[in-house]
Each structure stands twice: as C-alpha cells, then as structure tokens.
Amino acid sequence: MATGFGFELKATDGKARTGVISTPRGDIRTPAFMPVGTAATVKAMLPESVRETGADILLGNTYHLMLRPTAERIDRLGGLHKFMNWERPILTDSGGFQVMSLAGLRKLTEKGVTFKSHVDGSKHEITPERSMEIQRLLGSDIVMCFDECTPFPATEEQALESMRLSMRWAQRSRDAFGDRPGHALFGIQQGSTFRDQREESAEALQKIGFDGYAVGGLAVGEGQEMMFDVLDYAPDMLPVDKPRYLMGVGKPDDIVGAVKRGIDMMDCVLPSRSGRTGQVFTRRGVLNIKNARHQDDPRPLDEDCTCPACRNYSRAYLHHTFRAKEIIQSMLLTWHNLHYYQDLMQGMCDAIAAGTFAEWEADFHAKRAEGDIEPL
Amino acid sequence: MATGFGFELKATDGKARTGVISTPRGDIRTPAFMPVGTAATVKAMLPESVRETGADILLGNTYHLMLRPTAERIDRLGGLHKFMNWERPILTDSGGFQVMSLAGLRKLTEKGVTFKSHVDGSKHEITPERSMEIQRLLGSDIVMCFDECTPFPATEEQALESMRLSMRWAQRSRDAFGDRPGHALFGIQQGSTFRDQREESAEALQKIGFDGYAVGGLAVGEGQEMMFDVLDYAPDMLPVDKPRYLMGVGKPDDIVGAVKRGIDMMDCVLPSRSGRTGQVFTRRGVLNIKNARHQDDPRPLDEDCTCPACRNYSRAYLHHTFRAKEIIQSMLLTWHNLHYYQDLMQGMCDAIAAGTFAEWEADFHAKRAEGDIEPL
Numbered sequence: 001m002a003t004g005f006g007f008e009l010k011a012t013d014g015k016a017r018t019g020v021i022s023t024p025r026g027d028i029r030t031p032a033f034m035p036v037g038t039a040a041t042v043k044a045m046l047p048e049s050v051r052e053t054g055a056d057i058l059l060g061n062t063y064h065l066m067l068r069p070t071a072e073r074i075d076r077l078g079g080l081h082k083f084m085n086w087e088r089p090i091l092t093d094s095g096g097f098q099v100m101s102l103a104g105l106r107k108l109t110e111k112g113v114t115f116k117s118h119v120d121g122s123k124h125e126i127t128p129e130r131s132m133e134i135q136r137l138l139g140s141d142i143v144m145c146f147d148e149c150t151p152f153p154a155t156e157e158q159a160l161e162s163m164r165l166s167m168r169w170a171q172r173s174r175d176a177f178g179d180r181p182g183h184a185l186f187g188i189q190q191g192s193t194f195r196d197q198r199e200e201s202a203e204a205l206q207k208i209g210f211d212g213y214a215v216g217g218l219a220v221g222e223g224q225e226m227m228f229d230v231l232d233y234a235p236d237m238l239p240v241d242k243p244r245y246l247m248g249v250g251k252p253d254d255i256v257g258a259v260k261r262g263i264d265m266m267d268c269v270l271p272s273r274s275g276r277t278g279q280v281f282t283r284r285g286v287l288n289i290k291n292a293r294h295q296d297d298p299r300p301l302d303e304d305c306t307c308p309a310c311r312n313y314s315r316a317y318l319h320h321t322f323r324a325k326e327i328i329q330s331m332l333l334t335w336h337n338l339h340y341y342q343d344l345m346q347g348m349c350d351a352i353a354a355g356t357f358a359e360w361e362a363d364f365h366a367k368r369a370e371g372d373i374e375p376l
Numbered sequence: 377m378a379t380g381f382g383f384e385l386k387a388t389d390g391k392a393r394t395g396v397i398s399t400p401r402g403d404i405r406t407p408a409f410m411p412v413g414t415a416a417t418v419k420a421m422l423p424e425s426v427r428e429t430g431a432d433i434l435l436g437n438t439y440h441l442m443l444r445p446t447a448e449r450i451d452r453l454g455g456l457h458k459f460m461n462w463e464r465p466i467l468t469d470s471g472g473f474q475v476m477s478l479a480g481l482r483k484l485t486e487k488g489v490t491f492k493s494h495v496d497g498s499k500h501e502i503t504p505e506r507s508m509e510i511q512r513l514l515g516s517d518i519v520m521c522f523d524e525c526t527p528f529p530a531t532e533e534q535a536l537e538s539m540r541l542s543m544r545w546a547q548r549s550r551d552a553f554g555d556r557p558g559h560a561l562f563g564i565q566q567g568s569t570f571r572d573q574r575e576e577s578a579e580a581l582q583k584i585g586f587d588g589y590a591v592g593g594l595a596v597g598e599g600q601e602m603m604f605d606v607l608d609y610a611p612d613m614l615p616v617d618k619p620r621y622l623m624g625v626g627k628p629d630d631i632v633g634a635v636k637r638g639i640d641m642m643d644c645v646l647p648s649r650s651g652r653t654g655q656v657f658t659r660r661g662v663l664n665i666k667n668a669r670h671q672d673d674p675r676p677l678d679e680d681c682t683c684p685a686c687r688n689y690s691r692a693y694l695h696h697t698f699r700a701k702e703i704i705q706s707m708l709l710t711w712h713n714l715h716y717y718q719d720l721m722q723g724m725c726d727a728i729a730a731g732t733f734a735e736w737e738a739d740f741h742a743k744r745a746e747g748d749i750e751p752l
Contacts, residue, residue, distance in 0.1 A: 040696065044703040046684070069671065069696040077674055077692050085688040295445065298453055308422070312461040316453050320416065320445040327420040330703055 004182035005141075005211055007243045011353045015235070015262040018352040021212075021243055023141050024182040025081070026088045028056040030243060031259045031348055033341045034091060034267035039064045040074075040084040043272050044330040045338070047086040053307070053335065054342030057089040057142075059267040062134050063098035066124070067117045071137035079139030091142035091267070093247070094131045094173075094188075097149045108148065110165070128172035140183070142212070145173040147188045150217045159192035166190045166216075167204040174208050184211035186245060189238065192217055193230055202237035212243040215263070219248040228257050235262035252281055252344055256364055259348050260357070271341045275334030278322050282340065284371025287315075289333065294319040307339035308332065380558035381517075381587055383619050387729045391611070391638040394728040397588075397619055399517050400558040401457070402464045404432040406619060407635045407724055409717045410467060410643040415440045416450075416460040419648050420706040421714070423462040429683070429711065430718030433465040433518075435643045438510050439474035442500070443493045447513035455515030467643070468516035469623070470507045470549075470564075473525045484524065486541070504548035516559070518588070521549040523564045526593045535568035542566045542592075543580040550584050560587035562621060565614065568593055569606055578613035588619040591639070595624040604633050611638035628657055628720055632740055635724050636733070647717045651710030654698050658716065660747025663691075665709065670695040683715035684708065 007030075009019040021028040035042045035050055038061045042050050050058065060080055065071060074083050081087055099106055099113050106115035112127030126134075131146035147166035150159050170187050177185045187210035191197030205213060215234050218227050227249075235244050245265040246258050255266055271281065280287040282302035287294070289301075297315040309318065309332035321329040344364075351360035383406075385395040397404040411418045411426055414437045418426050426434065436456055441447060450459050457463055475482055475489050482491035488503030502510075507522035523542035526535050546563050553561045563581035567573030581589060591610050594603050603625075611620050621641040622634050631642055647657065656663040658678035663670075665677075673691040685694065685708035697705040720740075727736035 039700045039702060040693070041702045041704045044707075046704065046707065068700060069692070073672060073692070076672065077690060083690070083693055083696075085693075296449060296452065314453060314459070316445070316449070317416070317459055317461075324415045324444060326415060326417045327703060327706055328417045328422065331420075331422065331707070 005184040007212070007241065009241065011355070013352045013355050013357040014260065016259050016348070016352045016357045017262060017264055018349045019243075019264065021089075021264075023089045023184070025090075025141055026056065028089055028265075029345075029349055030264040031255075031345055031352075032056060032265045033255065033345045034059045034265065035272060035338055035341075036061070036267055036269045037084065037086070037090075038269070039068070040080060042334075042338070044276060044327070044334045045272070047084060049335055050086070050338065051088070053338040054346060055088075055338065057091060058086055060090050060092045060138065060140065061098060062092050062095035062131065062138070063126075065092075065138060066095065066126075066134050067119050067122075071134040075137040075139075081139055089141040090139070091245075091265075092135045092138055092140035092144065094144040094146040095126045095134065096131070096147050097247070099126055100149050100151075110168075112146070128169045129176040132173055132176040136180070136183075142184045142186060143177060144186050144214065145170045145188050145210075147190060147216060149220065150190050150192050152192065152217070152220045152222045154192050156194055156197075159190075159194055160197055163190040163192070163197050163201050167201060170205060171208055174210070186210055186212040186214050186243075188214040188216040188247075189234060190217045191234075193222065193226060195233055198230070198234045199237055202234075206239060210242070212245060212265075213238040214245040214247050216247055218246065219250055219254070224251075224254055224257070227254070228261065231258055231261040231263065252341070253365075253368075255341075255344065256348070256361060259352075260361065271337035272334050275332075275337045276330045278329075278333065279337075280333055281337050282371065283367050285368050289315065289318050289322050289329075291319075301336055302340070305336065305339060305343070307336045309336040381560040383588070383617065385617065387731075389728045389731050389733040390636065392635050392724070392728045392733045393638060393640055394725045395619075395640065397465075397640075399465045399560070401466075401517055402432065404465055404641075405721075405725055406640040407631075407721055407728075408432060408641045409631065409721045410435045410641065411648060411714055411717075412437070412643055412645045413460065413462070413466075414645075415444070416456060418710075418714070420652060420703070420710040421648070423460060425711055426462070426714065427464070429714040430722060431464075431714065433467060434462055436466050436468045436514060436516065437474060438468050438471035438507065438514070439502075441468075441514060442471065442502075442510050443495050443498075447510040451513040451515075457515055465517040466515070467518035467641075468511045468514055468520065470520040470522040471502045471510065472507070472523050473624070475502055476525050476527075486544075488522070504545045505552040508549055508552040512556070512559075518560045518562060519553060520562050520590065521546045521564050521586075523566060523592060525596065526566050526568050528568065528593070528596045528598045530568050532570055532573075535566075535570055536573055539566040539568070539573050539577050543577060546581060547584055550586070562586055562588040562590050562619075564590040564592040564623075565610060566593045567610075569598065569602060571609055574606070574610045575613055578610075582615060586618070588621060588641075589614040590621040590623050592623060594622065595626055595630070600627075600630060600633070603630070604637065607634055607637040607639065628717070629741075629744075631717075631720065632724070632737060635728075636737065647713035648710050651708075651713045652706045654705075654709065655713075656709055657713050658747070659743050661744050665691065665694050665698050665705075667695075677712055678716070681712065681715060681719070683712045685712040 128146040150162040187205035300310040504522040526538040563586035676686040
C-alpha cells in the first residue's frame with residue numbers, strides 16, 4: 001500500500017466511525033464530506049473560503065478536466081493543486097461515472113470506453129490505464145479505480161457482468177497505478193443491490209489490495225430506503241482498517257444514515273448546486289430563498305450558523321439578490337450550504353468520539369421535523 | 377451645509393488635488409474611485425473584499441433600488457448599509473440618469489419624470505422631492521440632486537433649457553433635503569459643452585449652496601477629447617473648498633486626465649463589468665483573458681499587483697475558468713480590476729502629495745505604451 005498515506009480509526013459508536021486519514025498534503029478528519037470542484041473550482045467559492053467552511057479535501061472530476069483544460073495542460077502548469085490554489089488533499093474520480101452518463105454518445109468494450117466530448121464533440125477514450133495516467137497528471141492524492149457504475153435498475157445477470165468487468169478493470173487500474181508514495185488508490189465495490197455480488201466484489205478488491213474502498217453503484221436512482229438496505233451490509237464486507245467512501249451522496253439525512261452504517265467519506269454537488277438555485281440547508285429544514293415570504297424577513301438563514309451569509313445578511317437580502325440574479329447570492333448560499341455540511345460532519349465526529357451518536361441523530365431529526373421545510 | 381461632513385484639501389499639484397472627505401461613517405481619501413453597487417451589491421464581490429481593494433465609499437443606484445427591493449423595504453430593514461453589509465460611506469445617484477436612458481418609456485415634465493419599471497412594467501414617478509425621499513430612506517451619506525443629464529449632442533438652445541430645468545430642480549432638491557446632520561447633498565453642474573452655460577450653472581448652484589459639486593452631462597458619448605476640453609475649465613468654476621465629482625468616469629486614462637484637471641471623485645461600472653466579460657486592466661495595458669494565447673501562460677495578470685487573482689492564479693487558470701463560464705472568473709477578475717483602480721487612485725494621491733504628479737503621469741502612460749494591449 002502507499003507509503004505516506006494512512007488511516008487511523010479513533011473511535012466507533014455502533015457502526016459509526018471517526019478517524020483521520022493522513023496524507024503528505026494534510027490530514028482528513030472522518031467522517032468527511034468532500035465539496036466537488038468539477039472544473040478546478042468549487043463553483044462560486046474561492047478555495048480559501050472552502051477551507052474556512054472546514055473542508056479538509058476536495059473532489060475533482062477527471063472527465064471534465066481531461067476535456068478542458070486537459071490533464072496534460074494542468075501537468076505542465078504544475079498540477080491541479082497549484083492550478084486551482086488548493087494545497088490540501090484532492091480526490092479525483094476515475095471519469096467513469098460521467099462517461100457512462102453520456103447515453104448514446106459512448107461505447108463500452110473490455111478495453112474501456114470511447115466517447116464524444118460535450119465541450120467540442122471531439123473523440124476520446126478512457127481505459128483503466130488512461131484514467132490512472134490522467135489522475136497522475138492532475139496530481140491527485142486519492143485516485144479512484146476506473147470502473148463501470150452499474151446502472152439501476154439492473155437484472156442480476158447484468159449486474160454480475162458489470163461488476164466482474166469492474167473487477168478486471170480494478171486489477172488493471174492497480175497495475176497501471178504502480179507505486180506512488182504519498183498517493184493512494186481506492187477500489188470500488190459494485191454488485192448493485194445483490195448481496196452475494198457485493199460480497200464477491202469486496203473479496204476481489206481485497207485480493208488486489210487498495211488503500212481505501214468505495215461503495216459504488218449507489219445514489220443512482222434506487223432511493224434512500226434501498227440505498228440504506230445495501231449500506232446495512234456492504235460496508236461490513238470492507239476492511240475495518242481502511243477508509244470507506246460512498247460516492248455521490250447526498251442529502252443531509254442520506255449522509256447521516258450512511259455514517260451511521262459505517263461510511264467514512266462522501267461527496268456531492270448538492271450543497272454547491274443548491275446554493276446557486278436558492279435551496280438552503282439549515283438545522284431546521286430546507287428553505288427556498290426565492291419564496292416571497294422571505295422578502296421582508298430580517299432573520300439570518302439559520303440562527304445557529306456562523307457562516308458569513310448568516311452572520312452578515314438577512315433572508316430579505318438573500319431573497320433580493322436571488323431575484324435580481326446577483327452573483328453574490330450564489331456566493332453566499334453556496335458558502336452557507338458548504339458550511340452547514342461541514343458543521344454536520346463535525347457534529348458527527350464529536351458525537352461518535354463521545355459515544356453519543358444515537359442522541360445526536362435523534363436531535364438532528366427532531367430539529368428538522370419542527371422546522372420550516374419548504375417545497376421547491 | 378451639513379454638520380459632521382467635511383472636506384479638507386491636503387495638497388495640490390498643478391490643478392490636481394488630494395484631500396479627505398470626512399463623514400460619520402468614515403473618511404474618504406481623494407481622489408477617490410467609487411465602485412458601483414447597483415442593486416445593493418458590487419457584482420461578484422463580497423463587501424469586505426471591496427474594502428480590501430482600498431475602496432472608502434460605494435455608489436448605489438436609486439433607480440434600481442427603488443424598483444427592487446424598493447426604498448421603503450430597505451428602510452424597514454435598517455437602511456442600505458446594513459442591508460448590503462457595508463458600514464462605510466455610500467453615495468447614491470438621484471435616479472435621473474437611468475430614468476432618462478429609458479428612451480420611449482419615460483415622460484419628462486417640469487414636475488419630474490414618469491416611467492415604466494424595467495423589472496415588472498409598473499408605473500413610477502421621480503421628482504426632486506421623491507428622489508430626496510428615496511435617498512433618505514436608503515440612508516445615503518452623499519445624496520445627489522435630481523437633475524436632467526443633458527443628452528449629447530444637444531443644440532445650444534436644448535442644452536440651455538435642460539440646464540435651467542436642472543437648476544430649478546437643484547433648488548427643489550435642496551429645499552426637500554432639508555437639514556440632515558452627517559448627510560451631504562451635492563449639486564450637479566450641467567451646460568453640455570457650452571462654457572457660458574457651465575458658468576451660469578456653477579453660479580446658480582453656488583447661490584443655492586451644496587456640500588459638494590458634480591460635473592454632470594459628461595461621459596455620455598462626447599469622447600475623451602471633448603470631455604477633457606470641458607474639464608479644462610468646468611471644475612475651475614466650482615468652489616475650491618468642496619469636493620468635485622465627475623459622474624460615470626471611466627477608463628484608467630480618463631480618470632488620470634480628470635484628476636489632472638481638478639476632479640476629486642469618480643465612479644464607473646467599467647472595472648466590475650469588465651471583470652465579468654474578461655477584460656483586465658493592468659499597469660501595462662488591457663488583457664482579454666478569453667484569448668487563446670493565455671491558455672498555457674503561468675504568469676499572473678500583472679506582476680506588480682498584490683490582489684488575490686494575481687497572487688494565487690495564473691493567466692492560464694483565469695483563461696480556463698472564463699472559457700468554462702465559472703463564477704470564480706467573475707469574482708477574481710472583478711477583484712483584480714477594482715484593486716487596480718484603487719492602486720491607481722492611491723498612486724495619484726501619493727504623487728500629488730509629493731508634488732510629482734507630472735512624473736507619475738508620464739510613467740503611467742509610458743508603462744501602458746510598452747505593454748500588451750489586446751483588442752477585445
């Protein structure tokens with residue numbers, strides 16, 4: 001496994017875990033939420049502001065960056081950290097998920113995937129080997145295996161075929177990654193909603209050996225209940241002493257439910273994307289800032305939040321700037337949402353360390369139930 | 377005149393002046409450039425970042441704010457300063473200029489102007505009295521008289537009629553403003569490009585008596601040469617011991633030429649608007665960040681600039697984020713442009729105080745001439 005990269009479990013409470021991932025670029029407290037910086041920027045945020053929210057690590061998207069400005073250009077300019085002014089750890093996805101989403105525009109073979117760029121229509125190919133190369137050029141600290149994210153729903157046969165392809169690609173990813181001190185490679189468990197396939201996948205990955213393990217193929221339309229059903233057993237199949245990453249999750253209650261089931265890392269565009277569309281996450285539910293009821297409201301979004309949007313601005317101001325389509329609205333609501341997500345993670349870290357996760361979770365749900373959740 | 381509001385001239389060099397305007401909300405070093413915060417935000421900037429660029433005062437637009445969120449709402453919420461989180465001085469225009477620009481949608485009479493809102497088509501009226509009321513509700517520190525900005529070109533007769541209407545409105549503005557300690561009222565000289573009319577207007581305003589005087593009716597299409605011709609004499613007609621404000625100016629060389637001719641205050645959307653369209657002002661000319669020649673350039677926009685865009689990012693990054701239509705590009709380029717403008721003002725303050733304005737100006741022009749000015 002990678003030297004200079006480690007994971008220390010500090011405490012558990014039920015299945016919930018808290019710990020620290022150590023990397024040469026800094027520590028990552030877990031459970032960790034990773035803001036998404038798709039095109040070398042967390043949209044509407046300066047990186048120093050992302051750090052102020054409490055984020056220890058960002059996620060970058062291989063698919064977007066390979067097309068524009070290209071991995072080779074980022075490498076020439078000194079790597080993604082320097083390019084985007086974020087010196088702390090970066091995890092990159094493999095490009096697989098976004099490429100698979102290009103229905104009709106991509107072709108899958110044993111070798112890899114060919115597709116057309118959404119930017120300029122040019123033809124590209126990603127294989128496990130090419131994905132490892134791109135992520136190396138970007139300078140990623142945590143590299144993800146190239147896999148096929150099994151679509152949902154899938155028949156048992158489709159899921160099995162897809163999972164076994166991903167396991168062959170996992171081996172090729174491992175071989176291509178080689179030995180890169182200070183850089184970690186994570187495997188990705190597949191198997192859809194089929195327990196025996198999840199088991200087979202977990203065993204195959206551990207036979208290859210990775211620095212961390214992701215639970216893949218979830219948050220793809222199966223719904224929270226079915227996702228939690230899989231999370232009731234899938235993380236337990238993965239090594240206790242390695243970080244477990246649930247990709248693309250999620251809403252606050254998804255995140256809490258995942259941590260409760262033993263997940264250590266998550267990422268999602270939801271807090272940043274919602275910030276640009278006026279959806280605000282608070283301790284007491286979800287606000288839609290565009291609603292007219294906010295136009296004369298002098299209160300902050302969330303009385304208990306210490307982010308700049310809540311410290312310095314009224315709901316009335318945020319409503320006004322949303323209606324006037326002012327950029328500051330995206331800046332402030334994104335900041336708030338990311339701050340809320342990091343507060344959520346810190347709350348769970350503390351509760352797990354104190355052995356009070358059940359009480360913390362009950363309080364989390366109670367506050368939301370009494371709050372002012374607005375339909376969008 | 378207003379108590380709690382003052383202007384102290386510290387030094388002159390030729391006609392160029394440096395001094396300090398004092399207000400209860402803080403001092404304004406002159407010559408001063410006022411960033412424009414049209415709809416209660418300097419677009420793409422947090423107010424604390426605007427302050428970091430060196431701005432002592434912002435400009436707010438009465439026309440936009442009266443329509444959305446309305447002056448009455450801002451008053452209920454505690455005033456514009458609190459609403460937009462800017463505790464330092466704010467100057468508001470009278471609404472006249474924007475209303476006059478609504479060709480075909482507005483009607484001018486002796487009483488004032490009626491017009492339809494660009495937001496929702498509703499009917500509105502601004503008179504000198506209503507303009508004073510709106511600016512009072514906003515809590516503006518420096519209030520501008522309601523005037524007609526004489527269109528360019530105008531015949532001598534048209535200009536005279538327009539100027540005399542503005543002078544009658546100046547008296548009505550003065551009467552309606554009343555006595556508001558700590559708040560200043562500025563008169564606006566009109567008279568187009570006719571020297572005798574500028575003289576008549578300056579005398580009429582001084583008879584009424586104001587805390588400061590604007591040179592109006594310029595930067596409306598007459599070009600730099602004709603603007604400088606008027607500025608060669610118009611500021612001299614105004615009191616030496618009051619601030620002189622040139623509205624809506626301008627490009628860096630417009631600003632330097634205006635200060636050279638005795639102007640103390642200016643405002644313009646150019647640095648912020650240009651930031652959103654990729655136009656970058658530097659000591660060595662103007663860059664257009666969207667040009668492909670920047671895509672591999674590791675250099676900052678301006679080697680001598682200390683703004684965050686120049687300290688932390690390459691031209692290549694700013695080019696990439698512009699092409700990818702990322703909000704951070706607007707944030708960083710606006711910050712840079714406003715920082716550049718404030719550096720420009722500080723450079724002139726220092727040079728005037730040192731009696732070296734002529735050398736400073738020669739250096740300003742020489743650096744630009746040797747630079748890489750790009751056509752847009």
